[in-house]
Amino acid sequence: MKCPVPCFECNTFTMELDLTKDHQHIACERCERVWCAVCLGRVEIKISEEWLRRQRVAHLN
Ligand SMILES: [Zn+2]
Numbered sequence: 001m002k003c004p005v006p007c008f009e010c011n012t013f014t015m016e017l018d019l020t021k022d023h024q025h026i027a028c029e030r031c032e033r034v035w036c037a038v039c040l041g042r043v044e045i046k047i048s049e050e051w052l053r054r055q056r057v058a059h060l061n
């Protein structure tokens, strides 16, 4: 079962998300970016934890 998803960057290219798969990478051919809900989520969490740590360190100094 495939679901069309507009690219989150350019919003003009339509990518196809396979709803039967949990982890998959969908690519926009227009801006040549690869998107993944799972990896993006992990990256976001990683960045915010690191960011908070840096903020705390910066605050202590
Ligand atoms: Zn795009």
Ligand SMILES: [Zn+2]
Pocket: 023, 024, 025, 036, 037, 038, 039, 040
């Ligand atoms: Zn991924």
